[in-house]
Amino acid sequence: MRPTTSAVPPxxxxxxxxxxxxGVSALALTLAACSSGEGVDAEGLEDAPxxxxxxxxxxxxxxxxxxxxxxxANTPDQFDPHATTSQASFQVLENVYDTLVVPSAEDxxxxxxxxxxxxxxxxxxxxxxxxxxxxxxxxGSPFDAEDVAYSLxxxxxxxxxxxxxxxxxxxxxxxxxxxxxxxxxxxxPNLLANVGGFKGMAIVPSExxxxxxxxxxxxxxxxxxxxxxxxxxxxxxxEDYWGEGPSIEGVEYRYVGESAAALTGLENGDIDWTDNVPxxxxxxxxxxxxxxxxxxxxxxxxxxxxxxxxxxxxxxxxRRAIAYAVDRESITEAATFGAGTANQTAIPSASFxxxxxxxxxxxxxxxxxxxxxxxxxGLEFSVMVPDSDEPAVASAQVVAxxxxxxxxxxDVDTVETGVFLDRQGQGDFDAFSWAxxxxxxxxxxxxxxxxxxxxxxxxxxxxPEVDELLTQAASETDQDARKDLYxxxxxxxxxxxxxxxxxxxxxVEAWSSSVSGYTARPDSAVNxxxxxxxx
Amino acid sequence: xxxYIASRLAQAAVVLAGVAVLVFSIMQLxxxxxxxxxxxxxxxxxAGAALRERAGLDQPVLVQFxxxxxxxxxxxxxxxxxxxxxxxxLIVERLPATISLAVVSIVVALLIAVPLGTISALRPRSxxxxxxxxxxxAGISIPDFWMGIMxxxxxxxxxALPTGGYTPLTEDPAAWARSVVLPAITVGVTSGSILTRFxxxxxxxxxxxxxxxxxxxxxxxxxxVLGWHVMRNALLPFVTVVGVQLAYLLSGVVVVEIVFSYxxxxxxxxxxxxxxxxxxxxxxxxxFALVFxxxxxxxxxxxxxxxxxVGTR
Numbered sequence: 001m002r003p004t005t006s007a008v009p010p011x012x013x014x015x016x017x018x019x020x021x022x023g024v025s026a027l028a029l030t031l032a033a034c035s036s037g038e039g040v041d042a043e044g045l046e047d048a049p050x051x052x053x054x055x056x057x058x059x060x061x062x063x064x065x066x067x068x069x070x071x072x073a074n075t076p077d078q079f080d081p082h083a084t085t086s087q088a089s090f091q092v093l094e095n096v097y098d099t100l101v102v103p104s105a106e107d108x109x110x111x112x113x114x115x116x117x118x119x120x121x122x123x124x125x126x127x128x129x130x131x132x133x134x135x136x137x138x139x140g141s142p143f144d145a146e147d148v149a150y151s152l153x154x155x156x157x158x159x160x161x162x163x164x165x166x167x168x169x170x171x172x173x174x175x176x177x178x179x180x181x182x183x184x185x186x187x188x189p190n191l192l193a194n195v196g197g198f199k200g201m202a203i204v205p206s207e208x209x210x211x212x213x214x215x216x217x218x219x220x221x222x223x224x225x226x227x228x229x230x231x232x233x234x235x236x237x238x239e240d241y242w243g244e245g246p247s248i249e250g251v252e253y254r255y256v257g258e259s260a261a262a263l264t265g266l267e268n269g270d271i272d273w274t275d276n277v278p279x280x281x282x283x284x285x286x287x288x289x290x291x292x293x294x295x296x297x298x299x300x301x302x303x304x305x306x307x308x309x310x311x312x313x314x315x316x317x318x319r320r321a322i323a324y325a326v327d328r329e330s331i332t333e334a335a336t337f338g339a340g341t342a343n344q345t346a347i348p349s350a351s352f353x354x355x356x357x358x359x360x361x362x363x364x365x366x367x368x369x370x371x372x373x374x375x376x377x378g379l380e381f382s383v384m385v386p387d388s389d390e391p392a393v394a395s396a397q398v399v400a401x402x403x404x405x406x407x408x409x410x411d412v413d414t415v416e417t418g419v420f421l422d423r424q425g426q427g428d429f430d431a432f433s434w435a436x437x438x439x440x441x442x443x444x445x446x447x448x449x450x451x452x453x454x455x456x457x458x459x460x461x462x463x464p465e466v467d468e469l470l471t472q473a474a475s476e477t478d479q480d481a482r483k484d485l486y487x488x489x490x491x492x493x494x495x496x497x498x499x500x501x502x503x504x505x506x507x508v509e510a511w512s513s514s515v516s517g518y519t520a521r522p523d524s525a526v527n528x529x530x531x532x533x534x535x
Numbered sequence: 536x537x538x539y540i541a542s543r544l545a546q547a548a549v550v551l552a553g554v555a556v557l558v559f560s561i562m563q564l565x566x567x568x569x570x571x572x573x574x575x576x577x578x579x580x581x582a583g584a585a586l587r588e589r590a591g592l593d594q595p596v597l598v599q600f601x602x603x604x605x606x607x608x609x610x611x612x613x614x615x616x617x618x619x620x621x622x623x624x625l626i627v628e629r630l631p632a633t634i635s636l637a638v639v640s641i642v643v644a645l646l647i648a649v650p651l652g653t654i655s656a657l658r659p660r661s662x663x664x665x666x667x668x669x670x671x672x673a674g675i676s677i678p679d680f681w682m683g684i685m686x687x688x689x690x691x692x693x694x695a696l697p698t699g700g701y702t703p704l705t706e707d708p709a710a711w712a713r714s715v716v717l718p719a720i721t722v723g724v725t726s727g728s729i730l731t732r733f734x735x736x737x738x739x740x741x742x743x744x745x746x747x748x749x750x751x752x753x754x755x756x757x758x759x760v761l762g763w764h765v766m767r768n769a770l771l772p773f774v775t776v777v778g779v780q781l782a783y784l785l786s787g788v789v790v791v792e793i794v795f796s797y798x799x800x801x802x803x804x805x806x807x808x809x810x811x812x813x814x815x816x817x818x819x820x821x822x823f824a825l826v827f828x829x830x831x832x833x834x835x836x837x838x839x840x841x842x843x844x845v846g847t848r
Contacts, residue, residue: 075806077617077618077810078617078618078619078620080619083619158585159581159582159585160582161582163581163582164581164582212619214618214619214620215619215620229628229798230625230628230629230632230798230803231632231700231701231796231797231798232700254699254700254796255796255798256698256699256700256796257793257796258683258684258687258699258793258794258795258796260684260687260688261684261687261698261699261794261795261796262698264687264688264691264692264698265697265698265699267692268691268692268695268698270697270698271698416566416567417567417572417809418565418566418567418568418569418571418572418809418811419566419567421567421568421571421572422566422567422568422571425568425571455580
């Protein structure tokens, strides 16, 4: 959720007769002021020189010193890692919990965390994880295989937010004190991403049933949750952490929705770190004394999708006409002020899974030809965009002007996020435009969106060849063969314009020069474990 | 007097029941499926169905209403399905912040309005009056989000004040004052500007009445006339307006709270709307209605104290 301020000043009734009316109009105002929403939180952004890379960790074995103040643009909804879907919650939980494996900061390949090693059986149906010794939870209880089995089974049995990642999993069992066996019904090459992609699959203690995980957190991570309040959260360094342990005493998160306040606080020294950096302020910040800017290519992507279940977009040539009419560079520039990379596929170029497939360079003659051949004279349609997402709205406006040049009228229909999701689910749109966040494995990029009748295939795309390739790829264990299958599926998806992909926004964060050892990560995870503070 | 209070309380109960029905019905009409919003991009049919069942949203609307209203009577406003915490706890947690802001804002508003309004009224159409009018017009016209941002960007660094957040009074009184002052000025200037105009016209009207002319012609001093005959008579409408302003501020000042990352009720209500957190929003709106009713009642009862004529019947 990205709260924005309303431009409507409150109305203050002064007459006595309107006392109750005032109450009701306060509600109406609240409803009207609701110009932002939940969901895709594509904060994001790419490679400016990374200032933290040169800043080496100076602390070494010294006692932890200082509390880092982090200003979050959004407010977490709750702290149960298995139940929340809020990006802001994970910006806190990242530092509190651990998963079996973690994506590396550089290229998001999986590294050991609570699991030190793992093996896969010949048939690919059994994964055995060896767990780390000597790990303790924040409450002092020792960590073992029961905790892992409890945590993952909790997600599956209670059908919590990430249960869908375990559809292939038939059992998670403790097969030793420090050994866990996961059995799957079909080879699942992306199992590591499914158990360790982010802290949604965090390991909680097996006694968690007695805890209220929504407000309490007992993890094995470098920091423990001390207190939560309406305005923020406090974390303290965990002394018995299994890794090197933080070199700061704690982190104080504050929820600062107004970017002017976050950035002023950063310049004043009130705030040490923030993700509340609007694209238009990047340039100014880069020149601000005492402020470091972290910018790295992100794995989110923006796109437009067309309703393929009815005319005119059931005709692939009409969709291709649109694809030839747009210029992604200017869309990216307008939407991200340059803090993004145009892409004709979903997967960012830095990823192992990326291909350089790019068949649709802007060609207005081709666009007009295709449209004329398809008999779509005077083509007019409306694109639905969530009002909470500025880059999505800006993209749509640029596309509308580009389409106008080839004689296509596109109305930008900016709707409240809740309404957007509702209409999307009901198929009540000509086209819609938004973003998807936090993807690592190609399965996450394409499966749910482009497989026939898949849960997020709102556009009604269906290509048996794509279905075949995606299904095969999902259980192909040879990495190169799998990459090749996804590349083939991707080409068809792009050619058929199931989605019209625009760009990958950068991850952009800013911090004070007194902070060192921090890096903006491509998966936008916020990790303060290796940070040091100087004056 | 007792029957008067009893009948007013009965009225309040009816109004509250009406508000409860109204709020619940409006929630049903707001487009946007709460489950879809709660799950966001991680929505799947299965996850949606599970959450719907847990939150009781699969029940018929009437069943949902009566089970909610029933427990609301016992002070249990249900569980927020965004955060999983009891609604009552979420609201109570934010009350101190909201009350602090409302009270300090009203003080700021009165400090502006009473002197300024009185001076204006004493010399209508003079230069002083003109300046006061311009000031109050400006105060009403400046959008509070803009003024808040200006205070954050220019005043906060200058006076080393925090750019947002809230420190509880019980934790550190000095830090509390520092965290409340800028938001309170933002709200207080607008409220104060409205009140200034009100004080001026109330005083002018009272000063124009026959008993004041009589008092003057009796040869009473200016001060006595103003203090005893004008101000006391202007007090009733003034208290009413201040009461309404206070009730308004206690319902949370959404825009200012968001600009200052101030954890008050307004921000909570906004979050609830965005997340379609029905239990939380219903609870918050019910509380707002209650605040208006209570303050309204208190204002009415204060009439009797302020003006002996009101109590005698």
